[in-house]
Amino acid sequence: MTQYLFSVHHGSEAYDRTPEEMQPSWDATGRFNDKAVAAGVFVFAGGLQPAETATTVDARGEAPIITDGPYLETKEWIGGFWVLDLPDLDTALRWATEASAACGEAVEVRPFHGD
């Protein structure tokens, strides 16, 4: 089994939508999560606050440097993710197809290091 990160990337406009607009995808995402739990493949999932709420800490130097904002200044960032435990990439791509349809965004599939 391999754990895969399913990450959803989007820009700030995704946070401008009204709850009414978002409700169908929240519902679909909820159903997707329930299905993953029932199938025994669900490890973790979550939606993130917008990137402007991020704080970056760099402790590589002598004193930690704390900066407001995300590590990379980009137009799109991770808005949410799943971690699923699956036998292989084909299975992961099938789950990702459903995940993408549910949340209405593209989903990036990336394996975790094994062992």
Add this chain to the structure above:
Amino acid sequence: MGEQPLLAVERIYREEYGRIVASLVRRFGDLDVAEDAAAEALLVALERWPTDGVPPNPGGWLTTTARNRAIDRLRRESHRDAKHQAALTMHDDTPHEPTGPVEDDRLRLIFACCHPALAPEARVALTLRLLGGLTVAEVAQAFLVAETTMAQRITRAKRKIKDAAIPFRVPTADDLPTRIEAVLAVVYLVFNEGYLSSSADADPVRAELTGEAIRLGRILRGLLPEEPEVAGLLALMLLTESRRTVRVAGGELVSLHEQDRGGWDRALIAEGHALVRECLAINRPGQYQLLAAINAVHTAAPEASATDWSQIAALYAQLYAVVPSPVVALNRAVVTAELDGPEVALAEVDRLGLTTYHAWHATRADLLRRLGRSAEARAAYDDAIAATDNVAERAYLARRRGSLAP
């Protein structure tokens, strides 16, 4: 051994390579282990066969030798790698999975090599390396990139297969049609690069690539006998290959019209026609089958003037319904020229506007020539020459340009 002993070992090794690696991948679940063991088995064969003679079943001998070498190596290393130890204790591979009517290790391997999660150029390279048994240097040569670049490309693709857990498995029935498409596309790409090399530095026609693609096509055909598109692609390649030796004369490409049909390979044509008939009987047409059928009509004509253009037009109409691409429309326009004349065809061609495609300019040039519009034809030939790097095609176009009426 009739041939030189060492050459015979190399030839058998290349022929058997895909089978050996595929079998070891199933056993050990790891491409690197499989390839290293296969290479060790080659060294043993090179040492023994010239003196002991080639064993009766050389492929089986190589596979067994490679498997034993892999087990030896894994045993040596097992104390520091729990995963390899697991591989050793695994008696006979993965649990038996239903993979459809045919199960073959090479089939599992080619579906992994042509996985949509890999970049298209990596799919072609991996397929030639692992199934075709070409060395990394040969694959690099085939795509005219530096060997180190190709080595990196192949290494990266193999790492992705391992780390992302791309399975060595025939896809499920749901996924099979699209996944077969990717495999056939890789094989056809290899063939086309051989049949009309895209590079100025390579030979205009590269028989080693067309031959390799046909060999892969035959393997697929043996593994998936129920899939008409697999038969269609093989037929298409055979019927195209049948004309290869007369396709270039004096360093110049020879058009289908002008080819010496006596030089066509009758055995390949017969085999291709039989496959096309088989496809017709199955009656599930697809793009490769239709292209094969078009080639079957061409190769059935004893001379160019005897070509059954109306049948070819009907086949192109069917093809366009399956693949509504401008390139198909361009080829269909060539048929229109035969049936309805160059003026109607030119209007069709001009509508397509494929200004970066050498064949579009060349087709326009030919139609303009036939209409006696020499000045425009000359400009179109110039554009066509500028748009291709293939030396034989450039030579052909230059001669046609030179023979225009003033």
